[in-house]
């Protein structure tokens with residue numbers, strides 16, 4: 001009866017305790033940062049002696065932070081576009097193709113996801129140094145595209161596998177060209193897959209640190225690089241403010257994703 | 267006169283698998299032709315080749331004398347209803363039916379009018395704004411039918427469109443399809459592996475087996491005059507009795523049964539019997555059963571009586587290897603005194619029997 | 632008849648022409664394939680090749696890497712922390728996933744949202760939080776001292792304790808989420824059957840539930856272990872320079888020492904371990920979301 005919550009007896013309380021403690025463990029640092037970002041203490045004393053918005057003021061009035069945020073956003077958008085586009089086209093081939101070595105190709109496309117990103121970062125760093133892409137937006141986009149693409153392909157092959165190709169065939173027999181059938185019928189049917197691919201790609205690029213550290217130049221850095229560089233100097237509460245804003249972005253994206261998922265089910 | 271639709275020597279190979287070996291078929295304008303056959307016999311593949319989703323390895327398809335193989339699917343102007351539900355889930359019923367018309371650039375007014383007509387054709391007036399998810403399987407297939415007929419295709423393909431529905435609903439929609447066929451005079455190629463459905467709907471039936479068509483004909487022809495053992499087995503019920511061939515005289519044979527009886531004049535369709543053995547087909551409902559021992563061809567004893575609604579199945583032990591099934595209409599004179607163990611004798615008209623090779627016909631390739 | 636035999640070759644030619652040389656499906660994969668080959672496979676192979684060509688052709692870099700106690704200690708640290716993180720994540724993750732799978736839906740959603748939130752929160756933000764929480768004057772030390780548990784502040788950053796805590800925090804969701812899926816799929820009737828057979832709760836756990844959940848645990852553990860081996864950010868921020876892990880070593884070789892040969896050699900070691908474990912995982916469980924044919 002271990003899978004029936006109410007017949008677990010004392011075990012139920014043991015399990016609940018562990019779960020509640022773990023949830024607290026997972027939640028605590030996030031709440032903690034949010035609280036500190038409003039605290040007045042430069043030395044991050046907790047609980048803060050008084051509350052203030054000055055760290056947000058410092059953050060939002062510093063053009064270097066704003067520029068880093070804009071760079072991050074711009075790069076993440078471009079990465080999202082290409083990741084979804086290339087991933088979509090490739091997924092059609094992977095799911096519907098009958099050529100040999102399809103599963104090998106799939107495994108190859110997934111490797112950037114499991115390969116230690118530091119190895120890719122160092123390798124791309126060397127390559128980009130040679131061809132002059134270091135410290136350029138293109139360099140950033142390519143690097144992030146490599147790690148975002150697996151997520152996109154995973155989401156889109158999943159969606160396409162769940163889509164009955166007969167529906168597209170029916171559209172073609174109705175007289176729609178294969179391209180038109182894909183655009184007007186298939187894409188709306190796999191919109192949840194497109195949406196997850198986009199969200200995952202965006203967040204992958206937006207949050208990415210290691211590649212960004214290697215791709216960055218003094219004139220071009222993303223938000224995570226800026227945080228990283230600041231962190232290595234001191235633990236200023238400005239970072240708490242920046243982190244809080246990042247968390248809010250994440251929560252918003254999660255809520256949108258949940259809403260879309262719900263909307264699709266209804 | 268050129269035939270309306272002509273399929274000549276079509277073959278399709280998937281790697282090592284010959285899905286279709288050699289299909290030849292001529293369909294008349296307005297005909298309801300059914301492909302009947304077991305799973306994997308190449309029915310769907312033939313249909314997909316007609317639709318243009320697959321290219322044949324060999325052969326040609328002519329519509330009004332002209333090949334359609336060079337025309338891509340979306341320009342073939344063929345209608346199709348699939349086995350699975352293929353309504354566009356993000357579009358309403360009306361938009362689904364309007365889709366092929368929009369693609370063809372019809373005016374808004376013409377589309378509205380046509381959608382209304384089609385909905386009334388499939389008796390779904392008022393469902394225009396429904397989303398497919400909010401409809402039953404039977405309704406969805408009717409909308410799919412309306413969508414496929416909206417642009418007046420010369421040929422309508424249907425690949426087991428009712429196989430996902432329960433029996434009662436299936437019969438109801440079979441009726442609808444029959445009515446719509448008569449109303450629109452569209453030529454229909456219909457795939458099923460349900461013989462009852464095939465018999466109920468079709469003008470003619472093509473029986474598929476292992477990538478070729480074994481026989482084409484009306485249901486009656488297939489039942490009365492099966493050209494292969496496979497067709498005999500597939501259409502109607504059958505007893506097969508192993509016999510020795512005594513002699514062959516033209517298209518008729520003289521056969522010896524295991525109990526010593528010899529029958530003459532069994533139709534053979536010119537079959538070339540190997541090793542002097544033949545398989546004799548007896549339809550259970552064409553066998554007459556009389557009480558008591560007599561000098562009929564097949565004396566025996568009742569083994570089992572099964573009541574099956576409007577008829578009764580009697581299994582009779584004879585001196586042959588396997589029991590012979592006899593089907594008697596409910597109310598048959600012999601039924602009154604029938605009980606297991608009783609002596610009976612079986613009789614049949616030799617002209618209604620057939621002799622086939624022992625084994626299934628060896629494929630032509 | 633004559634017409635048929637005349638028509639046939641023509642027909643065959645047409646049938647042959649209709650088969651494209653390169654299937655369109657394959658062409659659609661090309662952009663992704665090119666991207667991955669040019670900007671992933673090629674650069675990584677180039678990096679690895681430098682390990683045997685710089686400064687001269689030979690294995691000198693590997694000899695240096697595996698012959699020095701400094702580097703061996705880094706290998707050991709990496710391995711040790713990864714094992715520790717994996718084990719702790721499993722020990723905590725299993726009961727949590729179990730509870731999530733059976734607790735009332737509404738509460739499970741809340742816990743699940745917390746797990747997802749922590750997983751999706753920016754990595755640097757999370758690491759920053761732990762740097763602040765664990766520092767000598769941080770909340771944890773203060774609380775423990777206030778409660779009288781300790782009278783000297785514990786050193787929990789710039790050492791492996793900090794790294795282990797920070798990494799466990801990051802890896803926990805990667806165990807909980809897949810394991811939750813596995814336990815959800817187990818039919819409760821199986822455990823009822825076990826109970827009816829007379830198994831005590833503990834026996835049911837040991838003999839039925841754990842073995843049934845084992846594939847999920849192994850898959851999750853492999854994933855967490857592999858990710859930990861190559862982790863860069865958290866170890867560098869929480870571990871400090873004295874307690875380096877392998878990923879930092881690679882970065883250091885390249886960035887500070889500009890020694891591409893050694894960097895390539897260390898990368899190869901990491902890659903070989905990672906890819907073998909990945910291969911093992913594929914062998915055991917197939918590709919995630921793999922083919923259904």
Ligand SMILES: Nc1ncnc2c1ncn2[C@@H]1O[C@H](COP(=O)(O)OP(=O)(O)OP(=O)(O)O)[C@@H](O)[C@H]1O
Nearest residue numbers: 280283284285304305306307308309310311312459
């Ligand atoms: N795309 C494909 N690749 C490989 N083999 C195929 C493919 N499509 C069909 N086949 C094979 O071709 C043979 C005929 O298949 P087909 O779908 O035409 O049969 P069917 O008569 O429609 O059967 P069913 O009643 O099950 O639908 C089968 O053995 C099938 O496995």
Ligand SMILES: [Mg+2]
Nearest residue numbers: 309310311425
């Ligand atoms: Mg079929």
